[in-house]
Amino acid sequence: xxxxxxxxxxxxxxxxxxxxxxxxxxxxxxxxxxxxxxxxxxxxxxxxxxxxxxxxxxxxxxxxxxxxxxxxxxxxxxxxxxxxxxxxxxxxxxxxxxxxxxxxxxxxxxxxxx
Amino acid sequence: xxxxxxxxxxxxxxxxxxxxxxxxxxxxxxxxxxxxxxxxxxxxxxxxxxxxxxxxxxxxxxxxxxxxxxxxxxxxxxxxxxxxxxxxxxxxxxxxxxxxxxxxxxxxxxxxxx
Numbered sequence: 001x002x003x004x005x006x007x008x009x010x011x012x013x014x015x016x017x018x019x020x021x022x023x024x025x026x027x028x029x030x031x032x033x034x035x036x037x038x039x040x041x042x043x044x045x046x047x048x049x050x051x052x053x054x055x056x057x058x059x060x061x062x063x064x065x066x067x068x069x070x071x072x073x074x075x076x077x078x079x080x081x082x083x084x085x086x087x088x089x090x091x092x093x094x095x096x097x098x099x100x101x102x103x104x105x106x107x108x109x110x111x112x113x114x
Numbered sequence: 115x116x117x118x119x120x121x122x123x124x125x126x127x128x129x130x131x132x133x134x135x136x137x138x139x140x141x142x143x144x145x146x147x148x149x150x151x152x153x154x155x156x157x158x159x160x161x162x163x164x165x166x167x168x169x170x171x172x173x174x175x176x177x178x179x180x181x182x183x184x185x186x187x188x189x190x191x192x193x194x195x196x197x198x199x200x201x202x203x204x205x206x207x208x209x210x211x212x213x214x215x216x217x218x219x220x221x222x223x224x225x226x227x228x
Contacts (some may be wrong), residue, residue: 032216034216034217036219041224042221042222043118043206043219043220043221043222044157044206044219045219046115046216046217046218049216089156089157095214096214099145099162099170099213100145100210100213100214100215100217101159101162102157102159102217104156104157105156106155106156107155107156
Protein backbone atom coordinates (compact mmCIF):
# COMPACT_ATOMS: atom_id res chain seq x y z
CA UNK A 1 0.00 0.00 0.00
CA UNK A 2 0.85 3.67 -0.05
CA UNK A 3 3.39 5.12 2.37
CA UNK A 4 3.84 8.85 2.90
CA UNK A 5 6.85 10.32 4.65
CA UNK A 6 6.84 13.91 5.89
CA UNK A 7 9.69 16.20 7.00
CA UNK A 8 10.48 17.99 9.17
CA UNK A 9 8.50 16.90 12.21
CA UNK A 10 8.92 20.35 13.77
CA UNK A 11 9.67 23.67 12.15
CA UNK A 12 10.22 27.00 13.82
CA UNK A 13 10.39 30.22 11.77
CA UNK A 14 10.35 33.92 12.43
CA UNK A 15 7.27 35.87 11.49
CA UNK A 16 7.54 36.99 7.88
CA UNK A 17 9.88 34.17 6.86
CA UNK A 18 8.93 31.32 4.56
CA UNK A 19 8.23 27.75 5.64
CA UNK A 20 8.59 24.62 3.53
CA UNK A 21 7.28 21.17 4.40
CA UNK A 22 8.17 18.18 2.24
CA UNK A 23 6.47 14.83 1.63
CA UNK A 24 7.38 11.77 -0.39
CA UNK A 25 5.03 9.00 -1.46
CA UNK A 26 5.66 5.45 -2.56
CA UNK A 27 2.77 4.52 -4.86
CA UNK A 28 3.26 5.93 -8.35
CA UNK A 29 -0.49 5.45 -8.94
CA UNK A 30 -1.31 8.16 -6.40
CA UNK A 31 -2.53 11.26 -8.20
CA UNK A 32 -4.18 13.51 -5.63
CA UNK A 33 -2.35 15.27 -2.80
CA UNK A 34 -4.19 17.40 -0.23
CA UNK A 35 -2.70 19.36 2.65
CA UNK A 36 -4.50 19.80 5.95
CA UNK A 37 -3.91 22.27 8.79
CA UNK A 38 -4.87 21.20 12.30
CA UNK A 39 -5.02 23.84 14.99
CA UNK A 40 -5.00 22.86 18.63
CA UNK A 41 -8.31 21.36 19.69
CA UNK A 42 -9.75 21.31 16.19
CA UNK A 43 -10.18 18.89 13.31
CA UNK A 44 -7.94 19.00 10.23
CA UNK A 45 -8.89 21.68 7.71
CA UNK A 46 -8.13 21.36 4.00
CA UNK A 47 -5.93 24.28 2.94
CA UNK A 48 -4.80 23.34 -0.56
CA UNK A 49 -4.62 20.33 -2.84
CA UNK A 50 -3.00 19.37 -6.13
CA UNK A 51 -3.62 16.76 -8.78
CA UNK A 52 -0.89 14.99 -10.66
CA UNK A 53 -1.62 16.73 -13.95
CA UNK A 54 -0.43 19.99 -12.39
CA UNK A 55 3.07 20.84 -11.22
CA UNK A 56 2.25 23.78 -8.98
CA UNK A 57 -0.76 25.43 -7.42
CA UNK A 58 -0.94 28.67 -5.49
CA UNK A 59 -3.51 30.26 -3.20
CA UNK A 60 -2.41 33.61 -1.75
CA UNK A 61 0.48 32.86 0.65
CA UNK A 62 0.25 29.10 0.22
CA UNK A 63 1.62 27.05 -2.67
CA UNK A 64 2.11 23.37 -3.34
CA UNK A 65 4.57 21.86 -5.81
CA UNK A 66 4.59 18.32 -7.15
CA UNK A 67 7.39 16.31 -8.72
CA UNK A 68 5.83 13.13 -10.08
CA UNK A 69 9.11 11.67 -11.24
CA UNK A 70 10.68 11.94 -7.81
CA UNK A 71 7.36 11.22 -6.07
CA UNK A 72 7.53 14.16 -3.76
CA UNK A 73 5.44 17.23 -3.08
CA UNK A 74 5.95 20.27 -0.91
CA UNK A 75 3.94 22.94 0.89
CA UNK A 76 5.30 26.48 0.80
CA UNK A 77 4.01 29.20 3.10
CA UNK A 78 5.33 32.70 2.48
CA UNK A 79 5.22 35.71 4.80
CA UNK A 80 4.34 33.51 7.76
CA UNK A 81 2.10 34.88 10.49
CA UNK A 82 1.49 33.69 14.07
CA UNK A 83 -1.90 32.27 13.00
CA UNK A 84 -0.04 29.88 10.68
CA UNK A 85 1.18 28.05 13.79
CA UNK A 86 -0.42 24.59 13.67
CA UNK A 87 0.23 20.98 12.71
CA UNK A 88 0.27 20.38 8.97
CA UNK A 89 -0.45 16.99 7.39
CA UNK A 90 0.16 15.94 3.81
CA UNK A 91 -1.77 13.07 2.28
CA UNK A 92 -1.96 11.03 -0.91
CA UNK A 93 -4.58 8.96 -2.69
CA UNK A 94 -5.69 7.63 -6.05
CA UNK A 95 -8.59 9.51 -7.62
CA UNK A 96 -10.01 6.34 -9.17
CA UNK A 97 -10.11 3.07 -7.32
CA UNK A 98 -8.93 2.92 -3.74
CA UNK A 99 -12.30 4.01 -2.33
CA UNK A 100 -11.21 7.61 -1.63
CA UNK A 101 -8.75 6.42 1.01
CA UNK A 102 -6.20 8.98 2.14
CA UNK A 103 -2.77 8.00 3.42
CA UNK A 104 -1.42 10.69 5.76
CA UNK A 105 2.07 11.82 6.53
CA UNK A 106 3.26 11.99 10.12
CA UNK A 107 2.66 15.72 10.50
CA UNK A 108 4.77 18.86 10.92
CA UNK A 109 4.40 21.13 13.93
CA UNK A 110 4.95 24.66 12.60
CA UNK A 111 5.66 27.42 15.08
CA UNK A 112 5.82 31.01 13.89
CA UNK A 113 7.65 33.16 16.38
CA UNK A 114 7.23 36.89 16.80
CA UNK B 115 -17.72 22.51 1.92
CA UNK B 116 -20.04 20.54 4.18
CA UNK B 117 -20.61 21.54 7.80
CA UNK B 118 -19.85 18.60 10.05
CA UNK B 119 -20.68 18.29 13.73
CA UNK B 120 -19.68 15.64 16.24
CA UNK B 121 -21.13 14.78 19.61
CA UNK B 122 -19.82 14.65 22.23
CA UNK B 123 -16.92 17.04 21.72
CA UNK B 124 -15.08 15.40 24.62
CA UNK B 125 -15.69 12.83 27.30
CA UNK B 126 -14.00 11.11 30.20
CA UNK B 127 -15.00 7.46 30.57
CA UNK B 128 -14.26 4.55 32.86
CA UNK B 129 -12.56 1.46 31.54
CA UNK B 130 -14.89 -1.32 30.50
CA UNK B 131 -17.65 1.04 29.39
CA UNK B 132 -18.68 2.02 25.85
CA UNK B 133 -19.14 5.40 24.19
CA UNK B 134 -21.09 6.22 21.05
CA UNK B 135 -19.92 9.18 18.98
CA UNK B 136 -22.27 10.85 16.54
CA UNK B 137 -21.38 12.56 13.25
CA UNK B 138 -23.92 14.79 11.51
CA UNK B 139 -23.48 16.51 8.13
CA UNK B 140 -25.61 19.37 6.81
CA UNK B 141 -25.88 17.85 3.32
CA UNK B 142 -26.07 14.39 1.81
CA UNK B 143 -22.65 12.84 1.22
CA UNK B 144 -21.64 9.65 -0.48
CA UNK B 145 -18.77 8.75 1.80
CA UNK B 146 -18.21 8.95 5.55
CA UNK B 147 -15.10 7.82 7.38
CA UNK B 148 -13.94 7.38 10.96
CA UNK B 149 -10.36 8.08 12.02
CA UNK B 150 -8.40 7.77 15.23
CA UNK B 151 -5.68 10.25 16.15
CA UNK B 152 -3.62 9.23 19.15
CA UNK B 153 -1.92 12.01 21.13
CA UNK B 154 0.68 13.78 19.01
CA UNK B 155 0.24 11.33 16.15
CA UNK B 156 -1.11 11.29 12.62
CA UNK B 157 -4.53 10.15 11.48
CA UNK B 158 -5.32 6.44 11.18
CA UNK B 159 -8.37 5.29 9.26
CA UNK B 160 -10.60 3.00 11.32
CA UNK B 161 -13.30 2.29 8.74
CA UNK B 162 -15.44 3.53 5.90
CA UNK B 163 -19.08 3.86 6.96
CA UNK B 164 -21.34 2.46 4.24
CA UNK B 165 -24.94 3.58 4.03
CA UNK B 166 -27.28 0.64 4.46
CA UNK B 167 -24.57 -1.98 4.84
CA UNK B 168 -21.74 -3.02 7.13
CA UNK B 169 -18.76 -0.73 7.45
CA UNK B 170 -15.45 -1.58 5.78
CA UNK B 171 -12.74 -1.87 8.44
CA UNK B 172 -9.03 -1.30 8.03
CA UNK B 173 -6.44 -3.77 9.18
CA UNK B 174 -6.18 -3.80 12.96
CA UNK B 175 -9.74 -2.59 13.58
CA UNK B 176 -12.69 -4.93 14.16
CA UNK B 177 -16.43 -4.52 14.27
CA UNK B 178 -16.77 -5.89 17.80
CA UNK B 179 -14.54 -3.14 19.15
CA UNK B 180 -15.69 -0.30 16.86
CA UNK B 181 -19.25 -0.93 15.68
CA UNK B 182 -20.38 1.67 13.13
CA UNK B 183 -23.82 2.61 11.91
CA UNK B 184 -24.83 4.72 8.93
CA UNK B 185 -28.60 4.82 8.60
CA UNK B 186 -28.68 7.60 5.96
CA UNK B 187 -26.54 9.94 3.86
CA UNK B 188 -26.09 12.58 6.59
CA UNK B 189 -25.47 10.66 9.81
CA UNK B 190 -23.14 8.03 11.24
CA UNK B 191 -22.14 6.74 14.66
CA UNK B 192 -18.98 5.11 15.96
CA UNK B 193 -19.04 3.15 19.21
CA UNK B 194 -15.86 2.50 21.14
CA UNK B 195 -16.62 -0.67 23.08
CA UNK B 196 -15.19 -2.09 26.29
CA UNK B 197 -12.80 0.83 26.57
CA UNK B 198 -9.30 0.73 28.01
CA UNK B 199 -6.85 3.61 28.62
CA UNK B 200 -5.23 2.76 25.26
CA UNK B 201 -8.43 3.96 23.55
CA UNK B 202 -7.75 7.51 24.74
CA UNK B 203 -7.55 9.42 21.48
CA UNK B 204 -9.24 11.95 19.26
CA UNK B 205 -11.88 10.32 17.07
CA UNK B 206 -12.59 12.15 13.84
CA UNK B 207 -15.38 11.85 11.34
CA UNK B 208 -14.73 12.88 7.75
CA UNK B 209 -16.98 13.10 4.72
CA UNK B 210 -16.64 13.28 0.95
CA UNK B 211 -19.60 14.45 -1.16
CA UNK B 212 -18.67 11.94 -3.86
CA UNK B 213 -16.04 9.23 -4.28
CA UNK B 214 -13.93 11.63 -6.36
CA UNK B 215 -14.05 14.66 -4.07
CA UNK B 216 -11.77 15.41 -1.18
CA UNK B 217 -12.47 14.64 2.47
CA UNK B 218 -13.58 17.23 5.00
CA UNK B 219 -13.17 16.62 8.71
CA UNK B 220 -15.38 17.22 11.69
CA UNK B 221 -14.09 18.89 14.87
CA UNK B 222 -13.31 15.59 16.57
CA UNK B 223 -14.26 13.89 19.84
CA UNK B 224 -11.59 13.92 22.54
CA UNK B 225 -11.84 10.76 24.61
CA UNK B 226 -10.01 10.04 27.84
CA UNK B 227 -10.37 6.60 29.38
CA UNK B 228 -9.43 6.20 33.03
